[in-house]
Amino acid sequence: MSSVLDFQVRYSETDQMGRAHHRHYLVWFELGRTALMKECGVSYAELERSGTWLPVSRVEVEYSAPVKYDDPLRLYTQVERVRSREVVFGYRLVDEEKTTIATGRTCLVCTDVEGRTRRLPVDLREALENVAV
Amino acid sequence: MSSVLDFQVRYSETDQMGRAHHRHYLVWFELGRTALMKECGVSYAELERSGTWLPVSRVEVEYSAPVKYDDPLRLYTQVERVRSREVVFGYRLVDEEKTTIATGRTCLVCTDVEGRTRRLPVDLREALENVAV
Amino acid sequence: MSSVLDFQVRYSETDQMGRAHHRHYLVWFELGRTALMKECGVSYAELERSGTWLPVSRVEVEYSAPVKYDDPLRLYTQVERVRSREVVFGYRLVDEEKTTIATGRTCLVCTDVEGRTRRLPVDLREALENVAV
Amino acid sequence: MSSVLDFQVRYSETDQMGRAHHRHYLVWFELGRTALMKECGVSYAELERSGTWLPVSRVEVEYSAPVKYDDPLRLYTQVERVRSREVVFGYRLVDEEKTTIATGRTCLVCTDVEGRTRRLPVDLREALENVAV
Numbered sequence: 441m442s443s444v445l446d447f448q449v450r451y452s453e454t455d456q457m458g459r460a461h462h463r464h465y466l467v468w469f470e471l472g473r474t475a476l477m478k479e480c481g482v483s484y485a486e487l488e489r490s491g492t493w494l495p496v497s498r499v500e501v502e503y504s505a506p507v508k509y510d511d512p513l514r515l516y517t518q519v520e521r522v523r524s525r526e527v528v529f530g531y532r533l534v535d536e537e538k539t540t541i542a543t544g545r546t547c548l549v550c551t552d553v554e555g556r557t558r559r560l561p562v563d564l565r566e567a568l569e570n571v572a573v
Numbered sequence: 574m575s576s577v578l579d580f581q582v583r584y585s586e587t588d589q590m591g592r593a594h595h596r597h598y599l600v601w602f603e604l605g606r607t608a609l610m611k612e613c614g615v616s617y618a619e620l621e622r623s624g625t626w627l628p629v630s631r632v633e634v635e636y637s638a639p640v641k642y643d644d645p646l647r648l649y650t651q652v653e654r655v656r657s658r659e660v661v662f663g664y665r666l667v668d669e670e671k672t673t674i675a676t677g678r679t680c681l682v683c684t685d686v687e688g689r690t691r692r693l694p695v696d697l698r699e700a701l702e703n704v705a706v
Numbered sequence: 707m708s709s710v711l712d713f714q715v716r717y718s719e720t721d722q723m724g725r726a727h728h729r730h731y732l733v734w735f736e737l738g739r740t741a742l743m744k745e746c747g748v749s750y751a752e753l754e755r756s757g758t759w760l761p762v763s764r765v766e767v768e769y770s771a772p773v774k775y776d777d778p779l780r781l782y783t784q785v786e787r788v789r790s791r792e793v794v795f796g797y798r799l800v801d802e803e804k805t806t807i808a809t810g811r812t813c814l815v816c817t818d819v820e821g822r823t824r825r826l827p828v829d830l831r832e833a834l835e836n837v838a839v
Numbered sequence: 840m841s842s843v844l845d846f847q848v849r850y851s852e853t854d855q856m857g858r859a860h861h862r863h864y865l866v867w868f869e870l871g872r873t874a875l876m877k878e879c880g881v882s883y884a885e886l887e888r889s890g891t892w893l894p895v896s897r898v899e900v901e902y903s904a905p906v907k908y909d910d911p912l913r914l915y916t917q918v919e920r921v922r923s924r925e926v927v928f929g930y931r932l933v934d935e936e937k938t939t940i941a942t943g944r945t946c947l948v949c950t951d952v953e954g955r956t957r958r959l960p961v962d963l964r965e966a967l968e969n970v971a972v
Binding site: 717718720721722723724725727729774775 | 850851853854855856857858860862907908
């Protein structure tokens with residue numbers, strides 16, 4: 441399963457090259473994976489309130505084509521892998537012509553509020569495994 | 574007393590007009606007032622750890638001239654007013670030729686970690702009053 | 707006329723107080739006024755491409771209540787005043803219970819791409835005057 | 840050669856986990872490589888003004904330990920590889936105890952202002968090759 445998120449580049453996300461600055465893709469990926477989690481019935485806001493954190497332990501982004509202010513973008517997010525203590529999400533960002541703008545991957549580890557790694561809660565793990573590719 | 578902070582515009586702070594986006598001035602003002610507090614012997618990091626928060630309740634910024642990537646800037650920060658539960662900081666940002674780039678003012682209220690307003694800790698209040706203009 | 711924009715607080719917009727950092731309200735206001743302009747038939751992206759810029763010359767924000775990650779917000783944006791070379795937008799941000807979260811005002815000046823002030827293009831001025839409060 | 844940059848985590852860089860949000864590491868890496876370039880006699884600001892752009896085509900970051908507001912950090916930046924049309928920088932971020940906080944790598948391609956790839960200017964290429972590891 442692939443979650444689909446549509447959005448537009450904000451003015452504040454541009455830089456002096458006239459394109460979205462590369463750091464914002466990490467923000468968009470975050471929107472993508474939390475949207476995917478919501479579709480699986482998991483609210484990341486509630487997850488944190490219940491004491492489970494999913495900090496990012498690794499990111500990779502391949503930037504293929506620049507995007508400009510106001511450009512409509514579509515982000516596809518997938519669960520690539522679920523392990524006992526981590527989950528890997530994969531991303532593909534495309535423009536209106538379906539041209540690939542960027543692809544990426546983030547690894548998130550499960551921790552408690554002190555930052556100690558712990559197993560993914562069973563519900564979360566099952567929800568993610570159900571949609572893993 | 575005026576605290577002086579020198580810094581340069583980061584690339585990531587530019588927008589497609591080729592100047593620093595206006596939201597970043599609020600970040601710079603935050604750097605200015607925490608630097609001023611440090612000069613008064615108050616670490617804002619420690620203040621928060623001890624349960625005292627100073628969220629921003631009001632901001633005003635007057636933008637006089639644009640600034641570009643890598644421009645060296647100097648920020649003057651002052652304590653304009655201290656009350657039992659709030660403090661007002663004033664800012665003046667200048668470039669290398671001492672031209673005023675922006676002026677601003679932020680009001681911060683003192684709260685506990687639940688966001689309930691409370692009196693400024695005595696030490697903090699005295700430190701700020703000592704340097705108020 | 708008031709333009710209405712619904713959105714949610716992004717995780718990346720939070721700070722260690724667990725609330726949206728105050729600088730992001732300026733980003734949201736920017737979303738609000740460009741949405742209002744679109745409703746008036748004016749694309750700010752096209753406006754810039756045609757050589758007309760609207761940099762921010764002044765902002766004021768009054769923060770009334772904190773907002774948290776994922777909170778659904780509604781932003782009302784109005785044209786408060788149109789002059790030959792500037793336009794003032796007013797903003798009111800509310801939460802789901804219609805509680806006011808923040809109010810603000812931004813003044814934008816019309817410039818060419820060199821930053822020299824110029825008159826608002828006639829079409830833009832008329833479009834904004836038509837919806838001014 | 841390794842360029843060394845010391846800085847502290849800004850309050851605005853924290854998120855509700857109480858640590859620096861992962862996107863900001865890309866901003867710090869950008870500070871690191873432009874500082875390294877300056878040490879080589881190359882101003883990235885001037886490079887862009889002369890029509891040479893170095894957009895990021897790929898990033899990888901490995902996050903090893905969280906960092907908090909005001910933490911003093913040291914960033915080591917190296918040129919890992921120079922090719923005719925691209926340059927790869929490597930990064931290692933450490934805290935005061937020299938504990939590795941993060942490592943990363945960014946690939947930048949050389950383009951003109953239209954975004955077409957082109958050869959690195961000879962001066963830039965030689966300057967970077969001189970310090971490559």
